Amino acid sequence: xxxNAQLATIFNEMAAVLELIGANPFRVNAHARVARVLKDLTxxxxxxxxxxxxxxxxxxxxxxxxxxxxxxxxxxxxAEHERLVGEVPGGLLALxxxxxxxxxxxxxxxDDGGVTDLASLKDAIARGxxxxxxxxxxxxxxxxxxxxxxxxxxxxxxxxxxxxxLAESIVERLRAVPGAGRVQxxxxxxxxxxxxxDIDILATARExxxxxxxxTTMPGVAKVLAAGRTKCSVRLExxxxxxxxxxxxxxxxxxxxxxxxxxEHNVALRERAGxxxxxxxxxxxxxxxGDDAPPQQRGIAPIASRTEKEIYAALDLPxxxxxxxxDRGELTAQIPKLIELxxxxxxxxxxxxxxxGKMTIDELAAAARDRGYHTVxxxxxxxxxxxxxxxxxxDLLRHVDAVHEANERIDGITILAGSEVxxxxxxxxxxxxxxxxxxxxxxxxxxxxxxxxPAKATRRLLTAIRHPLVHVIGHxxxxxxxxxxGLHPDIEALVTAAAEHGTALEINANDMRLDxxxxxxxxxxxxxxxxxxxxxxxxxGQLELMPYGVLTGRRxxxxxxxxxxAWPAKRLHAWLAENR
DNA sequence: GCCGTTTTCGGCCCGACTGTTTTCAGTCG
Numbered sequence: 001x002x003x004n005a006q007l008a009t010i011f012n013e014m015a016a017v018l019e020l021i022g023a024n025p026f027r028v029n030a031h032a033r034v035a036r037v038l039k040d041l042t043x044x045x046x047x048x049x050x051x052x053x054x055x056x057x058x059x060x061x062x063x064x065x066x067x068x069x070x071x072x073x074x075x076x077x078x079a080e081h082e083r084l085v086g087e088v089p090g091g092l093l094a095l096x097x098x099x100x101x102x103x104x105x106x107x108x109x110x111d112d113g114g115v116t117d118l119a120s121l122k123d124a125i126a127r128g129x130x131x132x133x134x135x136x137x138x139x140x141x142x143x144x145x146x147x148x149x150x151x152x153x154x155x156x157x158x159x160x161x162x163x164x165x166l167a168e169s170i171v172e173r174l175r176a177v178p179g180a181g182r183v184q185x186x187x188x189x190x191x192x193x194x195x196x197x198d199i200d201i202l203a204t205a206r207e208x209x210x211x212x213x214x215x216t217t218m219p220g221v222a223k224v225l226a227a228g229r230t231k232c233s234v235r236l237e238x239x240x241x242x243x244x245x246x247x248x249x250x251x252x253x254x255x256x257x258x259x260x261x262x263x264e265h266n267v268a269l270r271e272r273a274g275x276x277x278x279x280x281x282x283x284x285x286x287x288x289x290g291d292d293a294p295p296q297q298r299g300i301a302p303i304a305s306r307t308e309k310e311i312y313a314a315l316d317l318p319x320x321x322x323x324x325x326x327d328r329g330e331l332t333a334q335i336p337k338l339i340e341l342x343x344x345x346x347x348x349x350x351x352x353x354x355x356x357g358k359m360t361i362d363e364l365a366a367a368a369r370d371r372g373y374h375t376v377x378x379x380x381x382x383x384x385x386x387x388x389x390x391x392x393x394x395d396l397l398r399h400v401d402a403v404h405e406a407n408e409r410i411d412g413i414t415i416l417a418g419s420e421v422x423x424x425x426x427x428x429x430x431x432x433x434x435x436x437x438x439x440x441x442x443x444x445x446x447x448x449x450x451x452x453x454p455a456k457a458t459r460r461l462l463t464a465i466r467h468p469l470v471h472v473i474g475h476x477x478x479x480x481x482x483x484x485x486g487l488h489p490d491i492e493a494l495v496t497a498a499a500e501h502g503t504a505l506e507i508n509a510n511d512m513r514l515d516x517x518x519x520x521x522x523x524x525x526x527x528x529x530x531x532x533x534x535x536x537x538x539x540x541g542q543l544e545l546m547p548y549g550v551l552t553g554r555r556x557x558x559x560x561x562x563x564x565x566a567w568p569a570k571r572l573h574a575w576l577a578e579n580r
Numbered sequence: 581g582c583c584g585t586t587t588t589c590g591g592c593c594c595g596a597c598t599g600t601t602t603t604c605a606g607t608c609g
């Protein structure tokens with residue numbers, strides 16, 4: 001973990017404890033803000049630490065925090081942090097992560113219910129002990145129980161956006177080892193799943209021992225779980241397990257196929273092989289001679305093994321992109337040409353300093369142009385999202401003028417004036433039609449009432465989809481990966497209406513959202529609804545989240561033609577103008 | 581705890597929703 005990330009954790013923990021013990025909320029927020037600033041910071045804070053003025057020059061970091069940062073860089077710890085963490089039971093902070101449980105409730109559970117961690121909370125619920133506490137009705141207790149179940153069910157999987165950079169850095173390191181051959185991450189990460197159980201890396205090497213040693217001794221390893229000739233396994237300080245498998249060059253394709261999964265896809269492939277008188281394993285596709293002993297150990301030559309493509313071909317299949325390997329019909333369907341990152345030419349959902357973003361219009365435009373986009377949309381929050389700096393009508397109209405002025409001034413990219421308009425709980429939009437009609441693009445998104453029942457959620461989203469001035473429905477369910485389930489609308493109804501009304505549904509590429517999720521995208525694609533992949537960027541760096549959205553689109557069988565962000569400028573702009 | 585400087589102290593954008601209440605506390609964004 002980088003110094004920035006470690007310090008971010010420390011400040012987040014201080015914020016959590018301060019919140020729990022009822023400190024001034026603004027002080028709490030200041031700590032959380034420092035954590036956020038540190039996490040977003042592109043420069044290593046350690047390089048600034050010996051000059052306090054440099055630290056204090058960073059927005060959000062004052063004298064006190066600068067001192068703590070310097071203290072950490074010098075000593076590896078922050079005394080105030082240790083003191084604070086010592087004030088509450090260790091397991092209590094984790095309860096704050098459970099959706100619906102805030103500091104007041106957790107404090108009350110601790111003070112009045114003797115709850116000190118997740119186990120004692122579950123025990124108290126089971127004993128019915130919570131019912132005696134204030135504000136703990138049946139419904140609240142049931143909500144807490146469900147939240148715990150949800151957090152536990154998804155809690156041990158890392159988000160794609162956490163696992164991918166880790167895997168890429170490990171792959172890069174291993175490739176640099178002398179004698180290293182091919183090195184590639186496989187598993188659910190290669191398939192682009194939204195969460196990852198562990199990172200699987202496949203490699204060939206002239207001297208496998210050297211690669212293995214480099215792997216087990218790399219920075220960030222907390223514990224070596226296994227260190228054998230063909231398989232090494234470590235647990236990182238980040239809490240993620242990483243497996244390295246070393247294979248022979250001849251078996252590369254078979255091993256890649258096998259370790260990429262999914263298990264269900266592999267089972268289907270093996271069944272298919274069986275029907276063709278062959279056996280498929282991680283060493284290759286072999287003729288089935290009726291002998292149960294592994295063919296590769298008996299010197300049997302494989303029918304195919306060096307590449308995935310050869311193996312699929314031998315099974316009368318085209319090469320199937322990893323993202324589709326979920327046994328969701330990929331062995332029998334016509335495989336479309338899936339969208340690729342290089343197809344993306346526009347980002348249509350981003351925030352500037354006008355609301356809660358960190359970029360100016362010019363900075364956003366430059367970042368989008370640097371990525372080779374022909375179009376970028378400025379879509380700041382609407383008035384209902386007060387805490388996200390939502391714009392009043394007057395502010396919005398001024399902002400629109402500023403965006404249009406920037407569009408005139410800046411060459412090489414079209415800058416659209418838009419808004420991320422709240423879809424209110426009843427489906428109404430947060431601005432009147434006259435205001436919306438002034439915008440080049442309207443992205444309508446749900447932000448509140450994300451626990452409403454499915455019928456209401458469906459009506460709410462259908463209202464927005466049918467609204468003639470809405471172009472895109474932003475993060476349609478409002479779910480947060482591992483954190484919040486979000487809305488459960490009738491997806492079929494939504495995608496059907498979206499196709500009928502020509503409203504695009506967003507894949508929010510932020511790995512915390514990935515909303516729509518893969519299966520919803522598939523439904524939309526099958527219904528003929530358009531998809532828009534956007535980063536919802538608040539910083540220039542967040543424009544780089546686009547690959548996660550594209551992966552999710554690919555998992556939903558999305559083609560470039562079905563994604564408005566991949567359209568040429570002329571087609572996209574004409575489509576936007578049509579919805580007016 | 582941070583920030584600004586018509587303020588070195590006093591402010592720091594709060595409105596919607598839920599579930600508990602009988603007028604509101606807690607959570608979320």
